[in-house]
Amino acid sequence: MTVQQISFYQTGTFTVGNRLLDEAQRTVQATVARANSLTSGHRACQGCGEALGARYAMDAAMHATQRQMVVVNATGCLEVFSTPYPETSWQVPWIHSLFGNAPAVATGVAAALRVKGRQDVRVVAQGGDGGTTDIGFGCLSGMFERNDDVLYICYDNEAYMNTGVQRSSATPPAARTATTPAMGDAPGNQFGQGKFLPEIAMAHRIPYVATASVADLRDLEAKVEEAIHLRGARYIHVMVPCPLGWGAASHDTIRLARLASECGLFPIFEARNGEVADVRKIRHRVPVEDFLKPQKRFAHLFDPEPDTRRIALIQAHADRNIQRYALLP
Amino acid sequence: MLKQIEGSRAVAEAVALCRPEVISAYPISPQTHIVEALSEFVRTGELSPCEYINVESEFAAMSGCIGASAMGARTYTATASQGILFMAEAVFNASGLGLPIVMTVANRAIGAPINIWNDHSDSMALRDSGWLQLFAENNQEALDLHIQAFKLAEALSLPIMVCMDGFILTHAYERVDIPSQALVDAYLPPYVPRQVLDPDDPVSIGAMVGPEAFTEVRYLAHARQMQALELIPELALEFRQAFGRDSGGLISPYFSDESETVVVALGSVLGTIKDVVDELRTEGKSIGVLGIKTFRPFPLDAVREAIGHAKRVVVIERSFAIGQGGIVADSLRKALAGLHIPTHTVVAGLGGRPITTVSLDRLFRTALSGELGNLTFLDLDHAAVDRVLAHEREVRRSGPGANRMVQEIARANVRIV
Numbered sequence: 001m002t003v004q005q006i007s008f009y010q011t012g013t014f015t016v017g018n019r020l021l022d023e024a025q026r027t028v029q030a031t032v033a034r035a036n037s038l039t040s041g042h043r044a045c046q047g048c049g050e051a052l053g054a055r056y057a058m059d060a061a062m063h064a065t066q067r068q069m070v071v072v073n074a075t076g077c078l079e080v081f082s083t084p085y086p087e088t089s090w091q092v093p094w095i096h097s098l099f100g101n102a103p104a105v106a107t108g109v110a111a112a113l114r115v116k117g118r119q120d121v122r123v124v125a126q127g128g129d130g131g132t133t134d135i136g137f138g139c140l141s142g143m144f145e146r147n148d149d150v151l152y153i154c155y156d157n158e159a160y161m162n163t164g165v166q167r168s169s170a171t172p173p174a175a176r177t178a179t180t181p182a183m184g185d186a187p188g189n190q191f192g193q194g195k196f197l198p199e200i201a202m203a204h205r206i207p208y209v210a211t212a213s214v215a216d217l218r219d220l221e222a223k224v225e226e227a228i229h230l231r232g233a234r235y236i237h238v239m240v241p242c243p244l245g246w247g248a249a250s251h252d253t254i255r256l257a258r259l260a261s262e263c264g265l266f267p268i269f270e271a272r273n274g275e276v277a278d279v280r281k282i283r284h285r286v287p288v289e290d291f292l293k294p295q296k297r298f299a300h301l302f303d304p305e306p307d308t309r310r311i312a313l314i315q316a317h318a319d320r321n322i323q324r325y326a327l328l329p
Numbered sequence: 330m331l332k333q334i335e336g337s338r339a340v341a342e343a344v345a346l347c348r349p350e351v352i353s354a355y356p357i358s359p360q361t362h363i364v365e366a367l368s369e370f371v372r373t374g375e376l377s378p379c380e381y382i383n384v385e386s387e388f389a390a391m392s393g394c395i396g397a398s399a400m401g402a403r404t405y406t407a408t409a410s411q412g413i414l415f416m417a418e419a420v421f422n423a424s425g426l427g428l429p430i431v432m433t434v435a436n437r438a439i440g441a442p443i444n445i446w447n448d449h450s451d452s453m454a455l456r457d458s459g460w461l462q463l464f465a466e467n468n469q470e471a472l473d474l475h476i477q478a479f480k481l482a483e484a485l486s487l488p489i490m491v492c493m494d495g496f497i498l499t500h501a502y503e504r505v506d507i508p509s510q511a512l513v514d515a516y517l518p519p520y521v522p523r524q525v526l527d528p529d530d531p532v533s534i535g536a537m538v539g540p541e542a543f544t545e546v547r548y549l550a551h552a553r554q555m556q557a558l559e560l561i562p563e564l565a566l567e568f569r570q571a572f573g574r575d576s577g578g579l580i581s582p583y584f585s586d587e588s589e590t591v592v593v594a595l596g597s598v599l600g601t602i603k604d605v606v607d608e609l610r611t612e613g614k615s616i617g618v619l620g621i622k623t624f625r626p627f628p629l630d631a632v633r634e635a636i637g638h639a640k641r642v643v644v645i646e647r648s649f650a651i652g653q654g655g656i657v658a659d660s661l662r663k664a665l666a667g668l669h670i671p672t673h674t675v676v677a678g679l680g681g682r683p684i685t686t687v688s689l690d691r692l693f694r695t696a697l698s699g700e701l702g703n704l705t706f707l708d709l710d711h712a713a714v715d716r717v718l719a720h721e722r723e724v725r726r727s728g729p730g731a732n733r734m735v736q737e738i739a740r741a742n743v744r745i746v
């Protein structure tokens with residue numbers, strides 16, 4: 001499909017007017033064929049980035065597969081808020097087994113499909129950053145290494161939200177969580193390079209790795225569509241702010257997701273077979289303070305005095321990403 | 330066809346005859362030969378169509394089985410010891426989701442200290458996980474039980490462990506009858522899942538269930554497992570009609586109905602016990618044996634009926650509930666509640682210590698004379714244990730327990746027969 005060149009007419013939010021696009025390029029949410037993979041009435045908090053990201057990702061996958069797909073879910077907010085028995089919000093065949101085994105369950109589903117000769121049905125697994133980067137990491141790496149035919153989507157809200165906002169290995173430096181309190185000499189999460197799973201996924205040389213964000217849902221949809229048509233292990237890591245865990249206003253979810261990328265902390269790119277293939281350039285570069293300040297989890301960096309040393313360290317992280325991925329236009 | 334064959338190989342051939350569609354396994358002794366053989370069958374095309382997944386851990390092995398089974402594939406794995414503990418979370422999950430996975434447990438002790446030899450600690454540790462547990466007495470039965478297990482699991486939509494003694498059975502060459510594919514096909518129909526992940530008829534499997542329904546869900550799991558008490562004898566009978574031999578069932582009596590003293594056990598030790606009992610019976614002693622073939626669900630009524638007349642019961646346990654005593658004996662006492670039959674627990678063969686006819690003979694004679702205690706450790710080196718205990722009372726810090734024990738036993742030059 002050739003990409004239609006259009007000019008942005010809204011500068012406030014960068015939202016691209018759907019009406020200016022070819023029908024084929026419009027978001028699935030804009031059509032009557034909208035899949036509604038995750039129906040309304042689930043128990044997510046207001047402004048939940050994960051609910052939004054999952055809905056768009058799964059709708060795009062349903063659209064791309066013409067509903068011939070199976071979803072495997074790790075334990076976490078997404079699972080808990082969507083299936084309080086006897087209700088379920090899922091319009092797709094969906095299985096939840098455990099916190100740490102979604103990739104392996106998906107491997108089993110894919111094997112069963114292969115043995116039954118069902119080439120048409122695709123497998124998508126999903127989980128939070130905890131289920132993906134921590135407890136499920138071994139299973140995920142195994143799934144990557146075997147190049148199992150599964151698309152795995154991680155919704156990164158940067159902590160264990162379902163159990164009450166504890167630190168995960170995707171929690172950024174200095175962030176306050178229930179297990180990294182804002183106290184002592186080094187308040188909040190420890191400083192370190194963290195565990196950035198997309199790069200670890202790339203090290204497995206799997207066919208497709210991408211990052212995406214709820215700040216650009218059309219990009220997320222396009223990446224899901226791209227990934228779903230490939231074979232083998234594929235991984236998409238989506239930035240999904242959590243108003244509750246981050247201590248931010250419900251209406252700030254999209255804005256914070258955008259700021260995470262615009263300051264350089266969350267690079268948006270695609271990689272094929274282990275090599276970066278495409279990056280999304282930063283349009284309006286902002287200092288990391290703009291991203292940190294609206295969130296209570298970073299309040300100790302500004303109150304009573306701005307902690308310039310730590311803010312500078314975070315800025316250095318962002319700058320390194322900007323360099324490494326060549327994020328500036 | 331009669332074959333002189335290793336137990337593991339025989340089980341692998343039986344499993345292959347059951348046409349599993351997905352096998353997902355991780356190596357651990359003494360189970361490895363089974364899955365090695367199966368991966369060979371898949372590679373050579375002997376077992377087709379079948380997907381063999383080489384996973385990175387037992388946790389992933391069971392998780393892969395969960396996914397495959399939920400997708401409607403007949404699914405198999407095998408493990409032992411540390412392996413089954415490593416997959417424990419997924420073991421409970423498989424039964425909670427009602428997935429008819431068949432798993433061989435090549436019984437082995439659990440560390441520490443690490444020990445690869447046989448006892449029943451591993452499957453006993455997961456006895457309340459919602460899986461059915463069948464115990465094989467010999468390799469023919471191990472093979473036959475797998476064929477029955479697939480049928481039973483799928484009829485109940487529940488997972489089943491077929492337990493066979495590690496090394497003693499898995500690595501022993503015995504003559505077994507391997508049935509034809511046609512015979513197995515006639516006995517075991519293709520798997521029709523109770524609930525499947527079907528894109529054309531979507532369901533959500535594994536929803537979060539709150540306090541308002543969780544008890545009911547558990548009750549139903551129990552009720553479903555209890556149906557096996559009727560189904561297992563039926564399947565065993567059907568098996569006998571089709572294959573021409575007795576295998577499986579709930580219990581196996583051996584002169585137990587006419588004996589005052591009844592020895593109860595499960596697994597391969599039954600063979601040795603029967604040898605000793607034969608000898609004692611030629612001397613006119615009133616002693617018989619009751620083998621427990623199905624340990625979960627526990628056949629309380631069948632056991633009570635079979636040995637409710639006994640004067641005393643001796644339970645040979647190949648596992649040990651630390652801080653409590655015998656696991657099998659506990660179930661026995663429940664079966665015999667109110668009958669006032671003394672039930673003696675004998676812990677034997679832990680970590681592969683041989684259970685010899687000499688020791689059993691001595692034990693049974695003590696039992697027959699009414700002098701057996703409540704809890705006995707067969708062939709325990711009391712002197713070594715007492716020395717270590719005395720030492721521990723004096724010195725708070727001592728070297729690794731097992732090391733010290735081995736040294737003590739060596740020093741005393743005690744030979745275990």
Ligand SMILES: Cc1ncc(C[n+]2csc(CCOP(=O)(O)OP(=O)(O)O)c2C)c(N)n1
Pocket residue numbers: 050075076077078099100127128129130131132157159160161162163168418
């Ligand atoms: C083995 C195990 N350990 C711990 C838990 C408790 N637990 C459930 S969800 C969760 C955190 C989920 O965090 P994440 O994966 O980041 O998803 P989120 O809720 O943030 O979307 C934890 C710790 C569990 N279910 N299983």
Ligand code: SF4
Pocket residue numbers: 043044045046047048049050051077078081157161162241242243244245
């Ligand atoms: S806690 Fe966060 S991730 Fe969980 S439902 Fe609420 S907003 Fe979403």
